[in-house]
Amino acid sequence: MNAHVILSAEDIRRAVRRIAHEIIERNGDLRSIVLVGLHTRGVPLAERLAGAIEEFEGQRIPVGTLDIGLYRDDLAQIDVSRARIQPTEMLTDIEGKNVVLVDDVLFTGRSIRAALDALTDFGRPAAIQLAVLVDRGHRELPIRADYVGKNIPTSLNEDVRVLLQETDAEDEVRIEKPEGER
Amino acid sequence: MRREVSPTGSEERQAATTTLDPQPAWSRRHVLDLDDFSAAEIETVMETAAAMKEVMGREVPRVPALRGRTIITLFYEASTRTRASFELAGKSLGADVINVAAGGSSIEKGESLIDTVRTLQAVGADMLVMRHPSSGAPYLVARNVSCSVVNGGDGWHAHPTQALLDLFTMRTHLGSVRGKRVVIVGDIAHSRVARSNIWGLTAMGAEIVVCAPPTLLPAGMRVGANGVRPGPSDNHEQLALPRVEVETDLDRAIEGADVVMALRLQKERMTSGLLPSLREYTTLYQVNEQRLARAKTGALVMHPGPMNEGVEISPAVAHSLQSVIEEQVTNGVAVRMAVLYLLGRGKA
Numbered sequence: 155m156n157a158h159v160i161l162s163a164e165d166i167r168r169a170v171r172r173i174a175h176e177i178i179e180r181n182g183d184l185r186s187i188v189l190v191g192l193h194t195r196g197v198p199l200a201e202r203l204a205g206a207i208e209e210f211e212g213q214r215i216p217v218g219t220l221d222i223g224l225y226r227d228d229l230a231q232i233d234v235s236r237a238r239i240q241p242t243e244m245l246t247d248i249e250g251k252n253v254v255l256v257d258d259v260l261f262t263g264r265s266i267r268a269a270l271d272a273l274t275d276f277g278r279p280a281a282i283q284l285a286v287l288v289d290r291g292h293r294e295l296p297i298r299a300d301y302v303g304k305n306i307p308t309s310l311n312e313d314v315r316v317l318l319q320e321t322d323a324e325d326e327v328r329i330e331k332p333e334g335e336r
Numbered sequence: 337m338r339r340e341v342s343p344t345g346s347e348e349r350q351a352a353t354t355t356l357d358p359q360p361a362w363s364r365r366h367v368l369d370l371d372d373f374s375a376a377e378i379e380t381v382m383e384t385a386a387a388m389k390e391v392m393g394r395e396v397p398r399v400p401a402l403r404g405r406t407i408i409t410l411f412y413e414a415s416t417r418t419r420a421s422f423e424l425a426g427k428s429l430g431a432d433v434i435n436v437a438a439g440g441s442s443i444e445k446g447e448s449l450i451d452t453v454r455t456l457q458a459v460g461a462d463m464l465v466m467r468h469p470s471s472g473a474p475y476l477v478a479r480n481v482s483c484s485v486v487n488g489g490d491g492w493h494a495h496p497t498q499a500l501l502d503l504f505t506m507r508t509h510l511g512s513v514r515g516k517r518v519v520i521v522g523d524i525a526h527s528r529v530a531r532s533n534i535w536g537l538t539a540m541g542a543e544i545v546v547c548a549p550p551t552l553l554p555a556g557m558r559v560g561a562n563g564v565r566p567g568p569s570d571n572h573e574q575l576a577l578p579r580v581e582v583e584t585d586l587d588r589a590i591e592g593a594d595v596v597m598a599l600r601l602q603k604e605r606m607t608s609g610l611l612p613s614l615r616e617y618t619t620l621y622q623v624n625e626q627r628l629a630r631a632k633t634g635a636l637v638m639h640p641g642p643m644n645e646g647v648e649i650s651p652a653v654a655h656s657l658q659s660v661i662e663e664q665v666t667n668g669v670a671v672r673m674a675v676l677y678l679l680g681r682g683k684a
Contacts, residue, residue: 221387224399224429224677238361238380239387239677275396 156331157315160306163325166287166318169303170199173285174206176301181252184211186280188251190218192269193240195258198320199287203256216246220255225268242272249277254301258316260286263297288327290314362678366478366485369494370535378503378539384674385504385667391428392670402431402680408461410453411488412438412468417641417665418488418498422465425672431680434461449473450480457481463680466490471528484679492526498640499532501671503540505664506595509636514541519589519631521547521621522599522648525554529640530599531577538578545581547589549621551610557582586621593631597638598623598649614647624650628658636660 161169181187184207191200197219204215223239255269266284273282285301290308306329308314313330317323361380370378391399407426411419419435426433436456438444443452453464463484466474471491478485489495506513518537524530524546537544546557554577583589590596601617611617623637637649637659645651654661 224387224391224401239384241387242390271400275394275399 156333157328159326159328161288161304161327166303166325166327169287170202171206173301173303174203174210177203177254177283177285178207178211180283180300184213184215186250186252188216188218188246188248188253188279190220190244190248190253190255190269190273192255192257192265193219193221193223195316195318195321196220196256198318199258199285200256201320203254203285218242218244218246218248220244220269220272222265222268222272225271226264244276247277248273248279250280252281252283253279254283254285256285258287258318259314260284260289260297260299260302261292261314263293263295266297267295287316288314365679366474366487367496367675367679368474368478368485368487370496370499370532370539371494373536373539375539375541378500378536381500381671381674381678382504382507384678385500385671388425388428388673388677389667389670391673392666398428398430400430401677402426402429405431405462405680406460407431407433407463407465407676407680408456408459409433409435409488410456410464410466411436412443412466412473413489415467415488417668418467418495421665421668422486422488422497422672422676425669425676426463428669429673429677429680431463431676449477453477453481457483463676486675486679489528491528492531493528494532495528495640496532496536497668497672497675498529499536500675501664501668502529502533502597502638502640503536504671505638505660505667506636508663508667509660510594512540513537515543516594517543517545517592517632518595518597519545519547519593520597520599521586521589521623523552523601523605524548524557524599525552526602526605527599533597534577534580538580543581544578545583545589545593547583547586547621549611549617550584552605553582553584586623586627587630590623590627590630593635595636595638596623596628596631597640598643599640600642601644601648618647622646622648622650623653625652625656628653628656634658638664641665 189200189204191197200217204217208214219242221240221242253273257265270282283300286299287303289299289302289305292310308329311332313332315328315330317326319325361376391397409419409422423433423435456464461483463486465486465488466477467488468490471493473490474485474487487494487496503513510516520530520533534544605611606614635658637653639649639661643649643654645654653659
């Protein structure tokens, strides 16, 4: 298999801290911010961002989780027999808040479109921003990220694999070229 | 039919946090009974139902997961909660739901079951939820249509979504049902709820006790001629049900129970000579406070509804803090959402 590392654990740590600073800078009033992580790997990333913001500013930002499975428009295309729906937890009211959606990889933009649909079912935020660890291009919708850990130009036959301590027992981002690996 | 039950599968599955399972946990087109469900499949339904319960708690309890799909409910028998909860479940997922009752449709003009379902398929049904007084009717339908079929109760045979919602309710309170003592008391012989629960609970590793007067036990489950020999069911092969503990004395059956599930006693049992009198049944088989005291502290009280309060269950128990009967109805919507979603997703 042809794989190479594009972000090390240290790179990921730095990117998360930089994005945390950017979120603080952009939003000013911390009480207006709610972080919402998209299952699966957006959730630990949102938690890390909240941790970093608390470390810098001494204030805890609420974190919600969102599963967009019920909002997807591409279920017919993916192998749904394996997809599972995970619990959505929106513990805080997002009405009038600045919501920062957090995901690991921004690719076609379809997950984010589904997430925007899902969010509007919970209320009307003042603004919705998007933070991603990796932007790999190839958008199919007019969607862009406000905060990006790293822009990685990729070709369509490559796979971007984000591994996080919380879900995969290590921190690393790799590009993989599918050969024998399914 | 025997099937494999993996005792460890469920725990391993829960530990996994990835979005994609290594193995597909769901690939069926119909839900007719739980007799061929693996623990992993039931686990998938439970997990999905938990997510659906969150959707139900929202201010706008509606998601577009099944937008553009048509669900038709076809009920040849009376029903309040099953039909209403399937309808609500379908609508909460964004599907179009059409209800067809036997009375008032062409069935009254003599249209056969097969012709009726073919017509419903021709008008565009993607999923058919049906209830029929004849055991096996949904199987016949499933063989003759290309849409998905969900059994909403067939004769004495099966009521899979009821058993799934019962399991979901038990798990909400007990965590896992593995090794838990579940007592099902009442008219086991004529109960599709009991049969589907026996399959589902067995797959998930619960310890099942059925309790009824000998005349209301299925043929293969009858205990000794004098009706006092308790023990495991004989002839369970002939019965085509998993082995369960059979007990005709409710006081003994309820001893140490984690869950006590009472079944509705149908009035017609009285006239068919199966019971000497309602009073005798009530005296010997009613789940009341004294009997419940023999179960574990805080044991769950369940009933699939509709209840005959004062017959199979005393009003005090039915409305006690231990009763989760109303919760069963609410969970029924979430579980039916899960079943409809798992069957309907992915099909364009």
